[in-house]
Structures are given as C-alpha cells and as structure tokens.
Amino acid sequence: MGGACGTVGRELGPPQATSIKIETVAPNPLNTWRHSLLLDYEHAVCTWSAAMPIRERPTRYGAAAQFFHWVIAALIVTQFALGWTGHGLPVGAHKLTVLARHKSFGMTVLMLAVLRLLWRSTHPPPALPAGMSRIERGAARATHGAFYVLLFAMPLTGWMMSSAKNYSVSWFGLFTWPNLISKSEAAFNFLRATHEALSDVLCAIAVLHMLAAFKHHFWNRDNVLKRMLPFTDSGRPG
Amino acid sequence: MKLTLDRQALRAAGVCAAVVAAILICATAFPGSSATSYTADPAASRLEFTGIQAGAPFKAVFHKFTAAIDFSPDALADAHFDVEISLSSVDSMDGDRDSTMRGADLFDVTHFPTAHYVTHGGPIKTATGYAASGALTLHGITKEVPIEFTFAATAAGAKLMGSAKLKRLDFGVGQGDWKSTEGVGNEVSVAFSLALNPGPSR
Numbered sequence: 297m298g299g300a301c302g303t304v305g306r307e308l309g310p311p312q313a314t315s316i317k318i319e320t321v322a323p324n325p326l327n328t329w330r331h332s333l334l335l336d337y338e339h340a341v342c343t344w345s346a347a348m349p350i351r352e353r354p355t356r357y358g359a360a361a362q363f364f365h366w367v368i369a370a371l372i373v374t375q376f377a378l379g380w381t382g383h384g385l386p387v388g389a390h391k392l393t394v395l396a397r398h399k400s401f402g403m404t405v406l407m408l409a410v411l412r413l414l415w416r417s418t419h420p421p422p423a424l425p426a427g428m429s430r431i432e433r434g435a436a437r438a439t440h441g442a443f444y445v446l447l448f449a450m451p452l453t454g455w456m457m458s459s460a461k462n463y464s465v466s467w468f469g470l471f472t473w474p475n476l477i478s479k480s481e482a483a484f485n486f487l488r489a490t491h492e493a494l495s496d497v498l499c500a501i502a503v504l505h506m507l508a509a510f511k512h513h514f515w516n517r518d519n520v521l522k523r524m525l526p527f528t529d530s531g532r533p534g
Numbered sequence: 535m536k537l538t539l540d541r542q543a544l545r546a547a548g549v550c551a552a553v554v555a556a557i558l559i560c561a562t563a564f565p566g567s568s569a570t571s572y573t574a575d576p577a578a579s580r581l582e583f584t585g586i587q588a589g590a591p592f593k594a595v596f597h598k599f600t601a602a603i604d605f606s607p608d609a610l611a612d613a614h615f616d617v618e619i620s621l622s623s624v625d626s627m628d629g630d631r632d633s634t635m636r637g638a639d640l641f642d643v644t645h646f647p648t649a650h651y652v653t654h655g656g657p658i659k660t661a662t663g664y665a666a667s668g669a670l671t672l673h674g675i676t677k678e679v680p681i682e683f684t685f686a687a688t689a690a691g692a693k694l695m696g697s698a699k700l701k702r703l704d705f706g707v708g709q710g711d712w713k714s715t716e717g718v719g720n721e722v723s724v725a726f727s728l729a730l731n732p733g734p735s736r
Contacts, residue, residue: 387634388710389710389716389717389718390711392587392718393588396717399588463588467589468589470589472589
C-alpha cells in the first residue's frame, strides 16, 4: 500500500506522461483534472487509508469501488425480486407496497450510480491481466460499459414510467421525486416495455459477468475476481 | 255589532300589514341579516382531494357534485352548506387507480354512490377566514369533519375556498388489504374552490 500511496499522481500522470501505468488509464478529457484532484487529495487519503485503501491499488479495487459494486449488486438482486413479485400481483394494496419499495430501491441505485460514475471517472480500475486477448478485453469493456448504461437506464425508465402513469415516486416515504414527464398512457406502455426489456438485458449481462469472473478465477487462476472481493488479500499481481 | 267586528277585523288587518311591511323594510334595508343562497357553478368549481399512495401524494378531483351554500358574513348563524358528491366521478388522471377507488373495497360506488356533507351550527370567524363544523356521510358512515374556508364576494356571486382533513379508515374506505396504510395512507386532505352563483338552495 505504501508503494501505491505517494505514487498515484505519478502513475496516472498527465495525459502525455509515459509512465508504465498509463496504459491502465483510458485517455479522456478528465485526465488533467483527475491528475490535479488526485494530487490535491493524495496526502489526506493516503494517511487515512493505509489499512483498507479507499482508492484502487494497481492490483485490486479500493474500498469505495468495492462498496459501490457489492451494494449495487445486492440492490439489483433485490430489485429483480421486488419487480417480478410486484409484476405478478393483482392491482391492490400489496402490489402498491411492493412496487413502492422497488421504486425507493431503484432511486437509491440511481443515486449510487451517479456517485459511482463520478468515482470511476476519477479512479481508473486496476489493469486487466496481461494475458487477456483483445477480444476478451473488448468484451470486458463492453460488458462494464453496458452495466453503467443500465445503472442509469433502468431507474430512469422506471421513474419515467411512474411519471407517465401519474404515480409519483417516493423515496421510502421521506420525499417525493418530481414527475419527469406528464401523464400519458402511450408513454407508460412504451416505457414499461422498455424497462422490462432492459431488465432482461441486465439479467443476461449479469450472468455473463459472473461467468467471466468465475472463468478468470477457476480457469485462468488470475486475481480478477479476488480483486473485487473485500477481506481477501489479492495483492499479488494478476 | 257588525260594525264593531268589521272595525276589529280592519284593525287586525292593519296591524298585520304593518308587521309585514316592517319585515319587508327590514329585509330590504339590512340584506345581510339573513344568509344569501348560492349554488356552485360546476364548470368553474373544483373539489379535489390528496391522498398518499406508495409514499407519494396523488391528487384526484370529483367532476360531479352539487353545492348549495347559504352564507353571509354578517349572518353567520344562518349559514348552511349542503354538498353532495358523485363518487364515481372521481378522476385521479389514471384509469386503473380510478376504477380501484370506485371498487368494492374502497368507495364501493355500487352501494354508496354519493358522499354528503352538511354543516351544522354557524361558522366562526378565524384569523384567516372561517371555520365550520359539519358531518360527512361517506361509505354509509357519518362522522364530524370540520372545514376551514374563506369567502369573497365576486362580480358573479361569491368565491368559497377551503380545506378539510379526514382519515379514510374512519369511514371504512379501505377494506381487505386496503385496511393497511402502508400502500395508501390514512390521511386525506380535501380542498375546494367553489364559484358561487346567487340562487336558491335545493
């Protein structure tokens, strides 16, 4: 950890830097900003996070990324359970209660997705194992990209669907989100179909994602799975 | 004898005429001494309620209702409101929700097609307007529901705006699963804005 700390700024470098680690950073316009942000906060974070790093080490995800990953994963599983239960229930008080929870959790996912995207855009993930082919890297990038798109698309289509039905979305009864669009039966039907279709896509990608993680762990025997697991030591390079 | 009787009859008639004249003069000179009768113009009036569904508020209006309002600010004791609401005219901008509300477990419009609100006693003046007590009959159950309102004369007649709060389960609006307040809250707030035209009560 000590090695990562104090070197993060140099590892990321400005966009034109030629450090060995720069390959882990996808070139993007945020790089310069990211660089200065990291230098600004490096001291504070590093002195505090020596035991369980909040930020990414070269070989594993940091605590913040792990928190986002596992909390959102648990919420998505819950969302499938609530969504399918609510879908199958007849119109009634029970259905309302189940779907109210579905909406509250969904809005929680949306808020976490915003934070996660901000975090991810300033904290690049550890590099993929060196032995992966271009196709594998492309597949990994596409899968992760699709996850991020769906993390926004799922709650947003759900929120719009509720708006189109004129059923405002509450967050656990504490406050009410504004309606995104006005009442429209046609929009509601379209958004419901979209929300359901996207949930199928999300389910398929999640299965792919898990299979890939297990393939890396049991077949390639690299640290791709372990580096996202809390309470494990995956300090060794993948 | 005949003459005496005629004189007495004439005197009695004269007294009666004087009393009637006095009443007419009083009524003309002090028009506020009794309440004026109005009826609500349905097109310009609005009767809505706000409930809590799945933690979020929703609004619904009743398109069909009649309101006979006897009110005058200087004859509060004579005030009397009589409002009848057609429950099947409920409109919350969602057909599923409306038909659910009309159903047997909620309004049960088949058995209780209307709600009826009648004030009793004179309203009292408050800092912001008036407060009246009245009884609401809904779903076959009659309970006290106080209202607060303001009254303003307009070119056409008057504007009566106000609100009330009630608990739906007090009236048994919510049977079966709907007895739970988790999906739909117990508290319901009512708001009304009535455009009153001068005219007799029913």
